Amino acid sequence: MDNKSDWSKTIEELEGIEWPDPPPGGTGLVKAVHNLRKRPINLLTAWEMSRLIGQDVGIPWLLPVALEHLRETATDQSLGAFHDDDLLTAALTRRSLVWQSNPQWAADLKEIISLLEDISPSIREDVRRFFLRADTGATN
Template identity: 40%
Template sequence: MDEIGNLSLEQIEETSWPDPPADATRLMRTVHELRRKPIRELTPDDLRVLIRQREGLRALLPRALELLAQDPLAEGDYYPGDLLVAILEIPSSYQPENSIPAASMTEILQNIERMGDPGQHFAPHEEIWKAIHNFRADNDN
């Protein structure tokens, strides 16, 4: 991650997007801006936004998983665990080129299970467990 963390998605993908159009939505402007930011500087919320938009998954997943290994309920702007849910909801159709390392996810999900009720950490219990259940069913995990 060291070397790649200093690069932006635009640099890694060797693709520069033009500036968003004048009538672009806030989300469009945000994604354009985040693609220019070095991966190391992306916050959990930045990662959540880009992952939800399926941008740069191959480059972003290692950084996101690194954050989740430290704090499985790392949060962006919505709620504790929103980064985890964004990753768990990546459709299996985006794999194998963007596959989530099974060992990393197993460890993160085991950490969540050890924590008990995510609601005790101000995280939405049902949303997180539903995402975990669907991820496991989709990935036979």
């Protein structure tokens, strides 16, 4: 999303698709995703973005916002600030097609990773797989 004024819009508005109410008995995640699509992007927390991105919802609009957030928090990590592992994991684990279709996003995420001084051991394998997918187009 190149225009930050679009960040005041919801995913539903940007997609032009209104989802029906979640099915009765739907999981908490399903209900959350349905509701989060109706919230303006600039009001979503990192955790909420990670939930949506992890479900491949709103990727064209959310991933650029998530990458900006990750870049900002990566530079703060050296100051002892919290870095959002959930959002990083959601971004890292997107399919190869996302990175192949948007090479600048892949380059941005590689740069963000290089800024991190400490990557959680639980995420290191996701980082390795991301580099493999982004560099070779591998599916896993």
